[in-house]
Amino acid sequence: MYKNPLPVVDVIILHENSIALVKRKKQPFKGMWALPGGFIEYGEEPYRAAIREAKEETGLNITLKDKKNVFAYGNPKRDPRGHLISLVFISRAKNPAGIKGMDDATDARFFPLEKLPAKLAADHRKILKDILGW
Secondary structure, three states, X not given: OOOOOEEEEXXXXXXXXXXXXXXXXXXXXXXXXXXXXXXOOOOOOHHHHHHHHHHHHHOOOEEEOOOOOXXXXXXXXXXXXXXXXXXXXXXXXXXXXXXXXXXXEEEEEEEEHHHOOOOEOOOHHHHHHHHHOO
């Protein structure tokens, strides 16, 4: 039997000079701030998973910068649940005032890039530095 990595999405949601983060409700990384995201469902296109996860966790409707231009992160040790490969999408919030923690998030808010929480879940700080040059 083959053991394969599982696909997930993470979403960078921009508004002005800020980024949306969610406070995780569950383990792993419970109580830590993270990019919104989650598992891609069977039969679901990754870009649709990104839109769905953003809405489920933040209440935000988003516009993807480009549904074909994604970034991949797959360090086998990035998540204690196992080998997860994250496809990261960049987006903009259509309704930024509507941000709120929902589903797997106890809180959600926009943080200025220069005032992000000191510690972010998994490899999310690396993702933001790599993609946004922050």
